[in-house]
Amino acid sequence: MNNKFTPVSIDVGNSEQTFTIEWADGHKTVLPLFGLRKNCPCVTCRGGHDMMGRYEPQLFLVQPTRIYKIVSAEPVGNHAIRIKWDDGHNAGMYKWELIRHMDESVERIGGGKSEK
Ligand SMILES: [Zn+2]
Numbered sequence: 001m002n003n004k005f006t007p008v009s010i011d012v013g014n015s016e017q018t019f020t021i022e023w024a025d026g027h028k029t030v031l032p033l034f035g036l037r038k039n040c041p042c043v044t045c046r047g048g049h050d051m052m053g054r055y056e057p058q059l060f061l062v063q064p065t066r067i068y069k070i071v072s073a074e075p076v077g078n079h080a081i082r083i084k085w086d087d088g089h090n091a092g093m094y095k096w097e098l099i100r101h102m103d104e105s106v107e108r109i110g111g112g113k114s115e116k
Contacts, residue, residue: 003023003024003025004023004024004025004027004100005023005079005096005097005100006023006024006025006096007021007022007023007024007096008022008023008024009021009022010073010081012070012073014033014069014070017032017033017034017064017067017068018030018031018032018033019031019032019033019036019070019073021099023100027100027103029099029100029103031060031099031102031103031106032060032064033064033067033068033069033070034059034060034062034064034065034066034067034068035057035059035060035061035062035102035106036060036068036083036094036102037068037085037087037089038056038059039055039056039059039060039102040083040089040091040092041053041055041092041093041094041095041098042091042092042093043091044091045089045091045092053098055098055102055105057102057105057106057108057109058109060102060106061106061109061110068085068086068087069085069086070083070084070085070086071084071085071086071090072084072090076093079095079096079097080093080094080095080096080098081093081094081096081099082094
């Protein structure tokens with residue numbers, strides 16, 4: 001298994017509005033819940049099967065227009081995590097690879113919370 005896509009710890013910070021994953025390769029991913037919810041990878045949220053895998057990294061950087069909270073986050077097999085949100089939505093299965101790619105995209109377009 002690839003360490004890059006293997007989580008060793010997951011932390012839901014509803015009060016901080018962040019979702020934090022530490023990976024087996026030592027990298028730490030911190031994503032705002034708003035962007036994570038808006039980039040829900042399910043078919044409905046993506047708007048069709050041909051849009052699967054697409055997401056908008058900018059949504060992790062915008063000022064949230066509402067608070068989202070995670071009710072539960074459960075691993076699916078060893079390749080993804082299913083997140084249930086406080087708005088009742090729970091269809092999104094976030095693959096570890098997707099989360100890691102989201103993180104890298106956000107850093108590329110100017111994220112990097114530690115710099116601010
Ligand atoms: Zn969805």
